[in-house]
Amino acid sequence: MRIATWNVNSLKARMPRVEEWLGYAQPDVICMQETKLTDAAFPTMAFTAMGYESAHHGQGQWNGVAILSKVGLDDVVAGFSDQKEDEEVESRLISATCGGVRVSSVYVPNGRSVGSEHYEAKLAWLERLSGHLIATTDPKSDAVVCGDFNIAPEDRDVWDAKKVHGATHVSDPERKALQVLLDWGLVDAFRQRYQQDKLFSWWDYRAGDFHQHRGMRIDLVLATQSLADRVEYALIDRFARKGKLPSDHAPLFVDFADA
């Protein structure tokens, strides 16, 4: 089963590139982030025509997460397990069961600057995600948490560790919050397979960062051990970051062998 994740940075703007990519990458499941759409505006029919069931949790303008699947899409839950009906929470988490795997699509808050209220909210959000997983998911089951974590796990996941030292995406508290998820029972599936430095998934649009190889690996597929043991192949598709109207993120996919 091929499971993909892609921060599309506006599905409305990115739909031609998304359709193109689905056409040649043929993922069984794809988690998307930053759709920037309301649920009403989500192009369900276009994905149906491509063979995908879909579930979307959006608010328009900002955020928005989705899961598309060719292998079933059941037990959809939008947001956190402890979320109240009337609680105003940004659309950053959606989960569903696809082909026997519990799949979550996450868009972790950016954090803006270390020490800011947005940074504290990022850490709190990650803690709540841990609680959500503990409450809803058995780490011995087949599960993946895919998405834009806005955290580069290690210094080898950024273009210049000295230049970004201590900033958001690489600070110790963020990396420790990610480690809490890993300690619960998740494996960074791409990193497990490829040990090379500087394999990035995001590059700022500005200053020609993509062509200067100034990026970060912040998009992750975290898999429970039972799935991590069955990784056959993984790829960050940098081709999708090139060309006309690309997202600032490349899609990542991981192929898992059947149990």
Added chain:
DNA sequence: ATGGTAGCGCTGCTA
């Protein structure tokens, strides 16, 4: 070199 670009939506915010 605190710049630069993209998206949303129409003014400035978010990333």
